[in-house]
Amino acid sequence: MASTQVNPTRMELTKQKKKLATATRGHKLLKDKRDELMRQFLDMVRENLALRKKVEAGIASANANFVIAKAGMPRQVLNVAFMAPKQEVSIEASTRNVMSVDIPVYTVKTRTSDSNDIYSYGFADTSSDLDGAVKSLADILPDMLLLAEREKACQLMASEIEKTRRRVNALEHVLIPEAQANIKYITMKLDENERSSQVRLMKVKDQMLEEKHHYKEKMAQRAEQ
Amino acid sequence: MYRIAVMGPYDSIFGFSALGLDIFPVSRPEEAAQTLGQLAQGNYAVVYCTEDTAASIADEIARYKTQTKPAVILIPGVSGNTGQGIRDVHACVEQAVGSDILQDKD
Numbered sequence: 001m002a003s004t005q006v007n008p009t010r011m012e013l014t015k016q017k018k019k020l021a022t023a024t025r026g027h028k029l030l031k032d033k034r035d036e037l038m039r040q041f042l043d044m045v046r047e048n049l050a051l052r053k054k055v056e057a058g059i060a061s062a063n064a065n066f067v068i069a070k071a072g073m074p075r076q077v078l079n080v081a082f083m084a085p086k087q088e089v090s091i092e093a094s095t096r097n098v099m100s101v102d103i104p105v106y107t108v109k110t111r112t113s114d115s116n117d118i119y120s121y122g123f124a125d126t127s128s129d130l131d132g133a134v135k136s137l138a139d140i141l142p143d144m145l146l147l148a149e150r151e152k153a154c155q156l157m158a159s160e161i162e163k164t165r166r167r168v169n170a171l172e173h174v175l176i177p178e179a180q181a182n183i184k185y186i187t188m189k190l191d192e193n194e195r196s197s198q199v200r201l202m203k204v205k206d207q208m209l210e211e212k213h214h215y216k217e218k219m220a221q222r223a224e225q
Numbered sequence: 226m227y228r229i230a231v232m233g234p235y236d237s238i239f240g241f242s243a244l245g246l247d248i249f250p251v252s253r254p255e256e257a258a259q260t261l262g263q264l265a266q267g268n269y270a271v272v273y274c275t276e277d278t279a280a281s282i283a284d285e286i287a288r289y290k291t292q293t294k295p296a297v298i299l300i301p302g303v304s305g306n307t308g309q310g311i312r313d314v315h316a317c318v319e320q321a322v323g324s325d326i327l328q329d330k331d
Binding site for chain 2: 038041045046048049052053055056059060062063066067070078082085086087088089090091092093095102104106109110111118119120133134137138141144145147148149151152154155156157158159161162165
């Protein structure tokens with residue numbers, strides 16, 4: 001029995017049938033979308049995890065290098081060394097559509113193409129450890145940007161998968177069974193109405209014939225004879 | 226054209242300025258939340274945030290998770306790796322799949 005009250009009319013039946021057809025089609029499409037998103041997400045998240053481990057290890061070693069470098073020179077000198085950076089990184093952010101999720105694509109642009117421009121200080125006053133520390137950080141930068149791209153994509157895809165999954169479940173377990181139950185209810189009700197009107201007509205026909213030909217009286221007379 | 230920001234305690238992030246990234250030293254949670262808000266409205270597509278700073282402004286960071294810009298990415302600070310970044314990735318898997326299917330492989 002349907003949980004909601006529906007009018008047992010032919011119009012309502014057509015409406016419910018249309019609703020069921022749309023829901024079934026939507027369910028199939030959303031399920032396909034979910035499966036494909038999930039496939040791509042799992043590839044992406046594995047890559048994300050590997051990148052993250054690599055980047056975290058890289059930054060940890062760079063940080064260790066910076067601590068050593070900092071220990072070998074006065075703080076003021078260090079502050080001055082990083083006061084005016086020569087290099088400048090900017091990114092061009094575009095998006096790529098993966099199953100209706102816009103995931104970011106970053107194209108990195110540096111102001112100068114010279115890789116030595118990361119050393120924004122004179123080598124006279126600073127320790128050589130600092131050069132090594134800056135270099136180790138520079139080496140990990142491309143991976144960091146890739147990580148940003150992948151991690152954002154994973155976050156966006158995860159929320160989209162969650163939404164799609166909920167929709168699929170709602171269609172599968174609520175909307176479709178409800179429409180099916182409604183259709184069954186209306187069909188049965190209409191059939192029942194049809195039967196009852198058929199019976200009524202037969203009854204009326206009997207009465208009319210009785211009035212016209214008086215079958216019962218004739219039968220009774222015949223029985224007496 | 227977007228820029229890249231790095232926020233966290235000065236000691237953890239000063240090295241990034243040499244690479245051409247914009248550094249935003251923060252020490253207090255309120256300051257961090259305010260800076261993140263400004264960066265999100267500004268011209269920044271990627272914001273790297275140290276894990277210890279991120280821990281104090283988790284709610285603010287969660288707000289940007291479903292937005293395309295900015296991407297807030299956790300990095301370990303100079304005090305060490307808290308593992309929050311990895312945990313976030315696992316949380317992401319859990320959100321999408323329903324359970325963390327990558328956990329056993331670590």
